[in-house]
Amino acid sequence: MRDLGPDAVSLPSNAARFTLLDEGRTWSGEVALEGETLWLTPQALHAATGWELKPRGVCRDDVCIPASADPGLVADGRVNVSALAKLLERPLVLDADARVAFLGASARKRADRLASLEAPDFVLPDLNGQAHTLSEQRGKKVLLAAYASW
């Protein structure tokens, strides 16, 4: 396997697991950390984020990021998640000591949706644990009110 550099740490499977949080999905497993750069195997990437490494690039649904978009995106069969996040314009916050990273939503995606005036849908539980969506209210006017105990 190609050496990722003197500072890269590739962990044996019994080492401390790393957790990646992506849009409500939680994945834990083996990663390679090169400073603040996160590398995942294609299998781990798919399980963690839904993105797949294919011959034409890194793909999800009908979107593909070609490897040529960033020469550092794929190395020796592993995907540079930090580089992928940048290409997707999504914030990746990584805490190497705590061994966890959070992949947030892109501003462009949020802004485009709000600018379209189509209310973003969501699914959330009530106190009984029953799931409710905004879209199930179609056909009625909805006053969405966010509040808090603080």
Add this chain to the structure above:
Amino acid sequence: MITVALDRSPEDARPWIEKDRPTHPSLIDTEFRVADLFGMVNVPTIVWIDESGKIVRPNDVAFATDTYKAITGMDAAKSLGAIRAWVLGERRPLDAATIHARQALPTAEHQQARAEFGLARWLWSHGNQDAANRHFARADELAPDDWTIRRGSMLMRGMDPFGQDFRTIRNEWVRAGHAYYLPLPD
């Protein structure tokens, strides 16, 4: 109506919901997902959505009662009157240009703040308070205008969102020339 509690656990929201005994969906949002999706920066925030799922009035501040009117300057009757008129079809809707002008769309920096906040919440819920505090602080720095972060994080940082901890940062914000609440004009 759909109410969404931006709280760290169902237990924080429970007293409010059980007292109210609503017939509408009263939801718990421990991941602050609705704040992220709609670009909310404080509570209470209301959004008017029509029958086809379109936003007809974007993020606004409205209180249901005048309990805090002396502090907030918000008149409940005015907000409730406007909502009633909308529901009854007595009010002409805002045109698209006006709605767009009143939307403060999320920026990359703000989404970075929300990601820091998301990581901080996870660390807090997994008992790593020191690491959580670091990321809460970073989120504050990146989005000093976002009170769902600055005040919403206080119960997860051992601070009192109704006490001096809050008043200090709120006063600092206001002294710097910013408003704490951002109601829409009209």
